[in-house]
Amino acid sequence: DGGITQSPKYLFRKEGQNVTLSCEQNLNHDAMYWYRQDPGQGLRLIYYSQIVNDFQKGDIAEGYSVSREKKESFPLTVTSAQKNPTAFYLCATQTGVTEAFFGQGTRLTVV
């Protein structure tokens, strides 16, 4: 079953805690992205990676970190420095001029 797998589907974070969201793909796509979705604001780019061992900040990278040690994996860590992390997080992949392919998302809530 090809595609993008995000886990967990729901995640709860306590104040001051770091949490890591998983994104795995078997589409063999080079580019991977993390977006944050808030109601009425569309999708905002957090980080992106075009190749293994390289990644770039997006528009709202503060309080987040990523790694790209394998082509298939692009985990996102939400650190305690992110003051308002409650949101829906989407991972996506892309190759060439094609459309982006999205995972099913992780809903993160601060408790």
Added chain:
Amino acid sequence: AQSVAQPEDQVNVAEGNPLTVKCTYSVSGNPYLFWYVQYPNRGLQFLLKYITGDNLVKGSYGFEAEFNKSQTSFHLKKPSALVSDSALYFCAVRDGDSGGYQKVTFGTGTKLQVIP
């Protein structure tokens, strides 16, 4: 800087009637344009894209969109709406002339409500 505008937060249409979801864009180079649909608590699903060629693009589930360069628009249309079309729709743009990384900019989304 590139941008996408979806001027309507919500569109209501009766089942069986034609629907239109509006999108206008701004980009310095050749626009690559996309429409996606999102159901509650799910990821985005691709509907259709314009890269080059015919201005009328046909996509999944009976949707189509018309690229209008002079009006910088890419409106999404369907001749006959279904209740199951009710969802959140996003328009997106990339700069096709930009070398290397091509940033994708998404609109803020339009909620489509099809009324039985």
